[in-house]
Amino acid sequence: MSTLCRVCNNESSKIFSKKVLKKYNVDYFKCSYCYGIQTEEPFWLEEAYKSHLVELDFGVIRRNIDNLSKIHCLKRFLTPMNIFLDYGGGDGLLCRMLRDYEIDCYNYDKYSDSPYAQQFIADDDIKPDVVTAFEVIEHFQNPQDDFKNILKFDSEYILMTTSLIDFIPENQIEDWWYVAEDGGQHLFLYTQKSLEIIAAQNNYHCYILHINNILFSRHKISKLKLLFLKLLNRSKILRIYYSILSLTPANGVWKDYADKK
Numbered sequence: 001m002s003t004l005c006r007v008c009n010n011e012s013s014k015i016f017s018k019k020v021l022k023k024y025n026v027d028y029f030k031c032s033y034c035y036g037i038q039t040e041e042p043f044w045l046e047e048a049y050k051s052h053l054v055e056l057d058f059g060v061i062r063r064n065i066d067n068l069s070k071i072h073c074l075k076r077f078l079t080p081m082n083i084f085l086d087y088g089g090g091d092g093l094l095c096r097m098l099r100d101y102e103i104d105c106y107n108y109d110k111y112s113d114s115p116y117a118q119q120f121i122a123d124d125d126i127k128p129d130v131v132t133a134f135e136v137i138e139h140f141q142n143p144q145d146d147f148k149n150i151l152k153f154d155s156e157y158i159l160m161t162t163s164l165i166d167f168i169p170e171n172q173i174e175d176w177w178y179v180a181e182d183g184g185q186h187l188f189l190y191t192q193k194s195l196e197i198i199a200a201q202n203n204y205h206c207y208i209l210h211i212n213n214i215l216f217s218r219h220k221i222s223k224l225k226l227l228f229l230k231l232l233n234r235s236k237i238l239r240i241y242y243s244i245l246s247l248t249p250a251n252g253v254w255k256d257y258a259d260k261k
Contacts, residue, residue, distance in 0.1 A: 005031035006038050007143050007194045016174045018181040020044060026181070034194035037165060037173070039187050042141055048184035049111055063161075067134050068097045069238040070213070071159070072245060075103065077229065078217075080156060085128035087150055088136035092117025100250040119260050128153055133160045138178075138186045143198065151202050158204065158216035165191045167211050209233040 001014040010033035020026040020039070027040045042048075075081045084105040086095050092107040092114035099105055099120065106122035107114045114121050122128075131153050137160055140146035150158060163178040173179075180186040192208055199206035204216035207226060210233040215221075221229070231237065 001027065001029075003029050003038075003040070005029075005034060005036060006141075006188060007031070007036050007190075008034045008197050010034070012036075012038065018174075018179060020181045021047060021184040022182060024184075028179070031194070034197055035165065035191045036194040037189040042184075042187055044184050045141070063134065064094045064097060065242055066235065066238045067094055067132070067161070068101070069242040069245060070233060071098060071103065071130075071132065072101060073232050073238070073241055074159070074229070077225065077232075078157065078221075080129045083126070083128045084130045084132060085122050085126055085153060085155070087131050087133045088139070089114065089117070089132075091115050092120070094132075094134070095120055099256055100252045101245065101248075102252040102255065119256075124152070126153065128155050130157045130159060131155045133158065135161055137190065138162045138188060141187050143188055143194075147198055147202075156218050160214045160216075161212050162190055162214065163212045164195075164208070164214075165189055 002011050004010070005012045008031060010031055012029035012031045014027050015030045015037070017025055017027050021044055024044055026042075026044075028037055029040070030037050071084065082104060084098065084103060085108055086092075086098075086105055087108050089095055089107040089109050090112050092109075092112070093116045095105045095107040095114070095117040099117075106120050106126060106128070107117040108122040131150050133150055137143065137147070165173065168176055178186065178189065192206070195214055196206045199216050202216075204218060205220055207215045207217065207221060207229075209215055209230050213233045215229070232241075
């Protein structure tokens, strides 16, 4: 059994089946060219998205803290990084945390009313320097089409997180937790090659900053700066950085209050 890869249109062959949402037998396919893994055409999405949060996603707060540190740090080493759009930002918690530290961020999520960022919801006309998409692109039903929703903002940078197949032994992929069949929302699992294809098709350079941190940049980044960015994206460094950041005043809270009052 085979199908076409939803990233590069090459042949993908069935490699295993999983019970999605604990009830549907779903086939998974691996591409012969980019080695990405995709589900069969998903028919269960309405049920999977009854809530924008997956029941077993216990790491959501920790991720937001790490992402706050990551953005706050990267903003000091890459330019321009002035206006941020958090694509697929869910309830807007990260957007609010960034604004607390005076980072001009807006939330964009068609599945959520963004309760933490109600007054900072982005529209299609915003012109961000950076689009962030944290734990988003694995949810894309058809990456070729769905990536266009990020690319339409024509930002200088796209900063993403998604766990890459490259770092998982082949004999462990079927039982990999990131397949996340219980939640039913992970539809495409990427390799570095599949992301490089998407980047090249849209005039970006693709950089893997850490195991699950990906940066698309309109311009080439020097080897020295890239080495430094990779170091900054390590979990221990991010948590040390947050420990320091948390001691500084969150002046953005009062700035937004005054502006919106």
